[in-house]
Amino acid sequence: MKTENHITASCIIRNNLVYKNGIKVFEESGSALSDFLVSAYRHFDLQYPKFFKMDNLSKLGWLANEILLTGSFDKEKYKPEDTGIVLSNANASLDTDIKYYETAKTIASPAQFVYTLPNIVIGEISIRHKFKGENAFFISEEFDAGFIEQYVSNLINNNILQSCICGWADVLDSAYNATLFLIEKDKSPNSVNFTKENLNKIHQLQNG
């Protein structure tokens, strides 16, 4: 029997815009990625000094997750092991790998080295919220809604997870794009069914 799960929230960050559940919640045109991410962090009045030490991929994913969960996620419903994170992108941690490679020509930066893996963004989100559920970071050329639906549904339908943050977080130089989804078993007032079609519809909504 196919179990029905639900997309209970979404967050998109791209083109100097932030959308929560399809509604534009922040815009700062003209700024470079790192400045834009710091502006958004301050706009949403987030308090997490470690944010400033993160590389751009972790900043992007961490910020998207904060906006995704705020007002949409009832942490009390779940044990730490119940919530997992499944992310994907096209460029892994290449943006930071290149920057680290440059520092390594003189004195290598330990602070940059620790971000030379894409799944560190999952660690940053997990530390922030004390999530201990299953996690994975996949590399694919494009956002693959079918794969995400299949993989996350398998985790939830087999009771490995009760909720899952999933989606896409990609950075390379000035190009960036994040779409995160919160997937839960229970419906919420504005949720839609967790299907490949709905993932694509939300992802492409503000994709130009």
Add this chain to the structure above:
Amino acid sequence: MLDLKEQIIAQLNLQDIKPEDIGDDQPLFVEGLGLDSIDALELIVLLQQQYKIKLSNAEDGPKVFKTVRTMAEYITAHQAQNV
């Protein structure tokens, strides 16, 4: 010590902290400024880059990086040796 505080803020990307927020004798790690082990490595890089000082004995780290004052004293002592 103001210069050193500014260098620490820049090296560790402590964007929400101003030099005057860091006390001369405030512990840099754990209960003080809350720095971690990666920050300790970055402070070693700072000594190398800014002052050409290599921390020869890793066991000296906790003593040298205890506070801004202990760092400044270590830098001053090594600069005097190198004159």
